[in-house]
Amino acid sequence: MFINTVAHxxxxxxxxxxxxKAINGLPENWIFSRTGIVQRRKALxxxxxxxxxIESVRVACEHxxxxxxxxxxxxxxxxxxxxxxxxxxxxxxHEFDIENAQALTISSACSSFINALEVVQGYFALNKATRAxxxxxxxxxxxxxxxxxxxxxxxxxxxxxxxISKEQVTDSDFQVLDILxxxxxNIGKSINGVYLRPLNGGIQMPYGKDVFIYASKYMISIVxxxxxxxxLTITEVDYVIPHQANMRIIKFVQESLKLPNEKMLINIxxxxxxxxxxxxxAFSQNKDKFKTGDLIAITVVGGGYSCGGALMRKM
Numbered sequence: 001m002f003i004n005t006v007a008h009x010x011x012x013x014x015x016x017x018x019x020x021k022a023i024n025g026l027p028e029n030w031i032f033s034r035t036g037i038v039q040r041r042k043a044l045x046x047x048x049x050x051x052x053x054i055e056s057v058r059v060a061c062e063h064x065x066x067x068x069x070x071x072x073x074x075x076x077x078x079x080x081x082x083x084x085x086x087x088x089x090x091x092x093x094h095e096f097d098i099e100n101a102q103a104l105t106i107s108s109a110c111s112s113f114i115n116a117l118e119v120v121q122g123y124f125a126l127n128k129a130t131r132a133x134x135x136x137x138x139x140x141x142x143x144x145x146x147x148x149x150x151x152x153x154x155x156x157x158x159x160x161x162x163x164i165s166k167e168q169v170t171d172s173d174f175q176v177l178d179i180l181x182x183x184x185x186n187i188g189k190s191i192n193g194v195y196l197r198p199l200n201g202g203i204q205m206p207y208g209k210d211v212f213i214y215a216s217k218y219m220i221s222i223v224x225x226x227x228x229x230x231x232l233t234i235t236e237v238d239y240v241i242p243h244q245a246n247m248r249i250i251k252f253v254q255e256s257l258k259l260p261n262e263k264m265l266i267n268i269x270x271x272x273x274x275x276x277x278x279x280x281x282a283f284s285q286n287k288d289k290f291k292t293g294d295l296i297a298i299t300v301v302g303g304g305y306s307c308g309g310a311l312m313r314k315m
Contacts, residue, residue: 001124001166002173003312007060008160008284009052010041010271020153023146031153036247040156040272042141048082050091052159053137057092060161065170066131071098071163073129075119076105077112077136077276079196079302080143092135102129109194109302110243111181112136112276117164117310118179124166134162138275143202151205154246156272160280168315174296177311178226184305188214194303205303215245215301216252222299222309223257230311234258236295239286243300244268244278253299276302290314 016039017028032038043052053076061068076088083091087105092098102123108115113136123129140155168175185191189207193214196203205211219242227233234257242250244267254264267282274281279298290296294314301307 001121001164001176002168002315003162003164003176004065004169004173005060005063005163006160006280006284006287007056007063008158008281009055009059010158010281011043011047011052013042013044014039015042017153020146024149024152026149026153034248035154036250036268037153037272038269041158043139043157048142049078049080049137049139050082050088052139052157053088053092053135053161054095056137056159056161057096057133057135060163064163068096069098070131071101071133073120073123073132074098074101074103075116075132075134077107077116077134078105078138079107079109079112079275080139081105082139088135088137092133108181108306109304110245110276110278111300111302111306111308113280114179114298114300114308114310115181117176118181120164121176121179130166132164134164136160136277136280138277140203140273140275143196143198145202148204150208151203154205154273155203156274158271158274158277158281160277160284162280171315173315174312175315177313178230179308179310180222180226181308182218182306184214184218184307187305190305193305211303212246212249214305215249216256218301218307219243219249219253219299220256222307223297226297226309226311232295237263237297238294239263239265239290239296241265241279241282241296241298244271244282245273245301
């Protein structure tokens with residue numbers, strides 16, 4: 001399958017590290033040294049998971065090589081929904097009047113975008129769809145307690161839209177070579193490592209060390225397994241897009257894979273942890289630098305735990 005167009009949306013409101021000094025007493029340099037974050041984006045009062053997703057789709061449609069009405073599968077990816085009945089995918093279907101599409105929304109924490117890719121792959125394999133739209137959107141600030149010294153400063157808001165076809169559509173498509181996902185609910189602190197309980201404290205990360213250990217381990221092993229399955233080596237990878245959870249995790253992954261700085265695509269310093277939208281946002285931000293033949297790896301880990309990855313090549 002082929003990625004035809006990708007676009008993203010980030011709220012205009014910027015929250016610098018200095019903001020948290022008055023909120024929870026954390027100095028801006030302390031936050032940066034432990035997370036790599038300088039600033040993050042926060043949705044405005046009139047924005048939510050769905051409105052940000054809609055904006056990302058609007059931007060993507062400016063470069064879409066076919067009509068959005070041709071979409072026959074819409075997959076939303078989020079763990080921070082605005083509405084859990086009329087889901088993210090249904091809002092997109094409604095907003096753009098996409099008549100003949102199946103619509104569903106999934107959640108596997110920060111791995112959700114990769115799981116959505118795999119869902120599309122399955123629909124295509126079963127000949128149940130030919131053109132799909134994935135929307136990854138997170139409104140973390142709606143569930144965040146900024147006074148929390150452990151995690152209140154981590155989160156950012158944003159969305160990305162990815163249009164995918166079963167067959168190649170343009171000479172500039174990205175071919176998805178392989179997708180791999182795993183549930184890890186049986187290891188470590190798993191379901192308690194990171195959680196979002198709307199009626200009981202919102203987003204929390206009480207076991208940061210456990211998250212670091214398993215995120216680092218599986219973000220590395222996913223890349224290695226994908227390369228092994230496709231008879232490739234790390235030296236053949238042109239870019240890696242890691243989940244933007246924490247700069248220390250990203251640097252550990254980079255060093256373990258022996259990758260130079262220019263091969264790691266990072267945006268956490270400017271947008272914070274945008275959840276499952278982090279990798280498609282980074283993909284969108286860097287899409288113009290990819291050249292024909294470039295091999296791109298995505299690797300993610302989510303709370304719960306879960307992990308996933310994908311290999312793509314620029315046509």
